[in-house]
Amino acid sequence: MTGPSSPTASPTAVVVTIGDELLAGETVDTNKATLAAFATAHGFSVTAAHTLPDDLEAIARLLSDLIGRCRLCLVCGGLGPTSDDVTRHAVARACGRPLRRNPALVEDLEAKFARLGRSMPEANLVQADVPEGAEILANPIGTAAGFVVGDATTFAVLPGPPRELARMLHHELAPRMSALGGGPPRPTRRYRCLGFGESSLAARLEPRLPELEGLLESGGVRVRYRAAMPLVDVTFVLDARPSGEVLDAMDRIVAEALAPALYGIGMADLPTRVLAALRQHGHTLATAESCTGGRVAAQITAVPGASSVFAGGVVAYANRIKTALLGVSEEDLARHGAVSEQVARAMADGARACLRTDFAISTTGIAGPAGGSPEKPVGTVWVGIATPDGTDAKRLSLRGERQRIQHAAALWGLKLLWDRLVAMDLARVEVLDGQPAPAPPL
Amino acid sequence: MTGPSSPTASPTAVVVTIGDELLAGETVDTNKATLAAFATAHGFSVTAAHTLPDDLEAIARLLSDLIGRCRLCLVCGGLGPTSDDVTRHAVARACGRPLRRNPALVEDLEAKFARLGRSMPEANLVQADVPEGAEILANPIGTAAGFVVGDATTFAVLPGPPRELARMLHHELAPRMSALGGGPPRPTRRYRCLGFGESSLAARLEPRLPELEGLLESGGVRVRYRAAMPLVDVTFVLDARPSGEVLDAMDRIVAEALAPALYGIGMADLPTRVLAALRQHGHTLATAESCTGGRVAAQITAVPGASSVFAGGVVAYANRIKTALLGVSEEDLARHGAVSEQVARAMADGARACLRTDFAISTTGIAGPAGGSPEKPVGTVWVGIATPDGTDAKRLSLRGERQRIQHAAALWGLKLLWDRLVAMDLARVEVLDGQPAPAPPL
Numbered sequence: 001m002t003g004p005s006s007p008t009a010s011p012t013a014v015v016v017t018i019g020d021e022l023l024a025g026e027t028v029d030t031n032k033a034t035l036a037a038f039a040t041a042h043g044f045s046v047t048a049a050h051t052l053p054d055d056l057e058a059i060a061r062l063l064s065d066l067i068g069r070c071r072l073c074l075v076c077g078g079l080g081p082t083s084d085d086v087t088r089h090a091v092a093r094a095c096g097r098p099l100r101r102n103p104a105l106v107e108d109l110e111a112k113f114a115r116l117g118r119s120m121p122e123a124n125l126v127q128a129d130v131p132e133g134a135e136i137l138a139n140p141i142g143t144a145a146g147f148v149v150g151d152a153t154t155f156a157v158l159p160g161p162p163r164e165l166a167r168m169l170h171h172e173l174a175p176r177m178s179a180l181g182g183g184p185p186r187p188t189r190r191y192r193c194l195g196f197g198e199s200s201l202a203a204r205l206e207p208r209l210p211e212l213e214g215l216l217e218s219g220g221v222r223v224r225y226r227a228a229m230p231l232v233d234v235t236f237v238l239d240a241r242p243s244g245e246v247l248d249a250m251d252r253i254v255a256e257a258l259a260p261a262l263y264g265i266g267m268a269d270l271p272t273r274v275l276a277a278l279r280q281h282g283h284t285l286a287t288a289e290s291c292t293g294g295r296v297a298a299q300i301t302a303v304p305g306a307s308s309v310f311a312g313g314v315v316a317y318a319n320r321i322k323t324a325l326l327g328v329s330e331e332d333l334a335r336h337g338a339v340s341e342q343v344a345r346a347m348a349d350g351a352r353a354c355l356r357t358d359f360a361i362s363t364t365g366i367a368g369p370a371g372g373s374p375e376k377p378v379g380t381v382w383v384g385i386a387t388p389d390g391t392d393a394k395r396l397s398l399r400g401e402r403q404r405i406q407h408a409a410a411l412w413g414l415k416l417l418w419d420r421l422v423a424m425d426l427a428r429v430e431v432l433d434g435q436p437a438p439a440p441p442l
Numbered sequence: 443m444t445g446p447s448s449p450t451a452s453p454t455a456v457v458v459t460i461g462d463e464l465l466a467g468e469t470v471d472t473n474k475a476t477l478a479a480f481a482t483a484h485g486f487s488v489t490a491a492h493t494l495p496d497d498l499e500a501i502a503r504l505l506s507d508l509i510g511r512c513r514l515c516l517v518c519g520g521l522g523p524t525s526d527d528v529t530r531h532a533v534a535r536a537c538g539r540p541l542r543r544n545p546a547l548v549e550d551l552e553a554k555f556a557r558l559g560r561s562m563p564e565a566n567l568v569q570a571d572v573p574e575g576a577e578i579l580a581n582p583i584g585t586a587a588g589f590v591v592g593d594a595t596t597f598a599v600l601p602g603p604p605r606e607l608a609r610m611l612h613h614e615l616a617p618r619m620s621a622l623g624g625g626p627p628r629p630t631r632r633y634r635c636l637g638f639g640e641s642s643l644a645a646r647l648e649p650r651l652p653e654l655e656g657l658l659e660s661g662g663v664r665v666r667y668r669a670a671m672p673l674v675d676v677t678f679v680l681d682a683r684p685s686g687e688v689l690d691a692m693d694r695i696v697a698e699a700l701a702p703a704l705y706g707i708g709m710a711d712l713p714t715r716v717l718a719a720l721r722q723h724g725h726t727l728a729t730a731e732s733c734t735g736g737r738v739a740a741q742i743t744a745v746p747g748a749s750s751v752f753a754g755g756v757v758a759y760a761n762r763i764k765t766a767l768l769g770v771s772e773e774d775l776a777r778h779g780a781v782s783e784q785v786a787r788a789m790a791d792g793a794r795a796c797l798r799t800d801f802a803i804s805t806t807g808i809a810g811p812a813g814g815s816p817e818k819p820v821g822t823v824w825v826g827i828a829t830p831d832g833t834d835a836k837r838l839s840l841r842g843e844r845q846r847i848q849h850a851a852a853l854w855g856l857k858l859l860w861d862r863l864v865a866m867d868l869a870r871v872e873v874l875d876g877q878p879a880p881a882p883p884l
Contacts, residue, residue: 015465022478023457024666025483030470032474035467036465039467047497047500050490050491053489199565202523202524203564226468287736287757289736295736297731301848302845304810304844307760311762312756313736314757315757325754325797399583403744
């Protein structure tokens with residue numbers, strides 16, 4: 001529970017994004033996530049986000065209601081020079097502080113237009129108006145300055161263009177965050193799974209929660225499940241940073257509960273972990289894809305530095321390519337069909353041989369919507385894993401529409417290679433943080 | 443002004459999205475835009491959007507406050523089976539209707555798990571609970587049914603997974619929208635572009651707007667720009683369905699203004715159009731990818747029936763694969779570097795020869811973050827297009843992070859093939875509707 005009424009050590013923040021386009025569904029509101037991540041990273045608990053049209057009354061009413069109900073209110077958008085930009089007026093009204101023209105901002109605006117070789121349009125002058133007593137947040141890459149104002153609740157008012165917003169958060173607001181009540185973010189620990197759904201993982205974890213509560217000396221363990229199927233992340237949000245010993249014990253308990261779906265702890269994703277394990281042992285990787293059509297290779301090459309491990313792959317969509325490039329026998333294709341254990345194994349072997357790598361992943365299946373049969377319905381996918389110790393294949397039964405099946409099959413391909421690497425003692429479930437995290441993980 | 447207090451002909455709607463992850467900044471809330479677009483398309487004016495954590499008290503309080511203040515409230519997320527999914531409880535409390543277990547939903551859940559060959563976890567039973575008197579919205583592709591409930595304000599409560607949400611909106615809620623006070627969606631016409639940003643397209647269109655207004659006999663033409671770079675859709679929202687003649691004239695004017703970025707009219711996406719044009723002329727396609735690492739092939743194979751045109755491809759990530767499988771000469775690699783016009787052309791030629799197709803797309807570039815130089819900075823990508831009439835290559839300068847560059851380069855590869863097909867008279871910009879639209883296009 002993170003509601004404003006619940007007892008919590010974190011100061012609270014509310015995010016307000018403003019713009020007609022956000023409510024017509026024309027634009028995905030990435031600023032909301034940017035602002036929420038920023039506040040969270042600075043130790044705030046974000047209790048709500050609101051989006052309003054460019055409507056002076058509605059914005060002023062909401063902001064007035066928020067005063068005293070959160071420590072910080074991040075307001076974004078509607079600082080432009082046109083008549084539908086009303087955010088500064090709404091903040092002024094909510095705070096009961098009249099707008100004052102700031103002479104330094106007027107000069108700054110004139111200088112910006114002068115640098116562009118243009119005279120400043122009269123309309124832009126309003127961008128020098130801020131509520132009385134507000135502190136300015138400079139915007140060297142746009143005309144809309146931000147500002148900070150307020151008492152019981154501090155309003156940080158920021159421009160909507162994402163690049164200007166990001167710069168202002170980083171350079172102008174971040175240095176003020178501890179003065180605004182920010183602290184260190186709550187520690188989290190993320191367990192990464194592929195192989196079960198959210199509810200199955202929750203059912204596996206449930207019986208171990210009392211043990212974890214005892215370990216963490218906590219009145220309740222907060223667990224978040226986040227699924228982007230077939231991937232599910234299980235994240236523990238902790239009150240304080242536990243000792244290394246306690247973390248190790250926690251990892252052991254959770255790993256037991258979530259096995260065999262668990263492939264890692266921390267931010268690094270599945271392809272990053274697969275590549276790291278292979279790199280550590282000097283091994284190389286190739287792919288041979290039919291139904292996934294390049295998605296296994298795409299997942300792998302999304303990782304910076306993949307080239308030290310990944311040689312390349314063949315997208316063998318037509319059967320004649322399976323034969324010509326991967327050496328799959330026409331007899332196997334005719335006898336067992338392209339979607340078969342034999343062809344999956346032959347494709348993996350062929351990729352390993354043809355691309356001269358140590359390991360290879362192959363996929364062959366029926367992504368739909370057409371092509372299914374009673375024996376091999378849409379969603380039937382064979383994944384082959386070729387290794388220096390031999391080759392095997394596994395049948396998957398995936399559900400959903402074409403692109404979902406293709407995506408899931410590609411990730412399953414990586415997971416089955418991962419499982420094989422673990423069985424071969426070339427990889428193990430461990431803490432790996434390969435990507436920048438919104439809040440620093442443990 | 444679209445606030446609930448302002449006089450307006452449109453009924454009002456409010457969007458509420460729920461989930462801790464949305465307020466931790468971990469997830470960009472695309473559902474908010476989906477719901478706002480859906481309500482807008484059905485004639486509602488969306489007056490606000492709110493995002494709350496999985497907090498029973500906070501959600502119930504907000505929903506209670508909204509009763510009587512909007513005609514429709516679209517609530518999304520928190521319908522899962524775990525203890526942090528509290529949305530159904532909050533709606534029940536706000537409406538003053540107790541939750542009742544729905545026997546048909548219990549049966550439905552059991553059947554879904556049975557089809558998976560699993561017994562239903564006890565936890566999933568709560569997904570059969572809905573407020574008394576609620577009407578069920580079926581979810582054949584997930585376990586979370588939606589429901590509609592309420593009097594002065596109708597709450598439509600929907601699952602969070604985007605695919606399940608989209609399906610439920612289209613198949614379950616859309617047919618009920620006129621009973622809920624919605625009007626018919628406004629006709630739209632979508633022009634699909636790759637090659638310029640939003641503001642450049644707007645500047646190109648601006649001078650032609652008076653002409654379009656005259657044509658449509660409209661007081662003002664409403665144009666929406668929606669960018670998922672490098673793609674930009676330009677959508678006209680019309681008051682009434684124009685005659686075929688007027689539409690043709692409109693298409694001509696817009697095509698002139700948006701050329702050469704425009705590749706199509708209507709819902710069908712770029713790979714669908716490329717494949718349709720090739721299929722129509724009996725031509726086949728292959729790919730040879732370095733920096734895009736399989737993403738061109740993945741875009742192509744996302745289209746159902748791609749196999750009649752697409753033979754396959756080579757992901758030639760390591761230079762030795764470019765040589766061994768695609769026949770790129772070691773001399774070209776040594777003299778010009780892997781990221782060069784010569785190598786892009788040789789890769790495209792190699793794919794066309796090795797996979798025996800009529801056309802081929804190749805990519806080679808620097809996706810970053812490492813590997814850039816002053817002559818070839820990160821974002822430098824060469825795309826090769828091989829055709830029966832010869833081969834050419836084009837240099838792109840893309841911006842952003844690694845995965846954004848990879849994604850943009852893959853789509854540019856398809857666009858450059860498209861442009862070549864247009865130049866060869868094998869394709870033309872035309873109306874093609876290959877995918878279900880949120881609002882039926884003209």
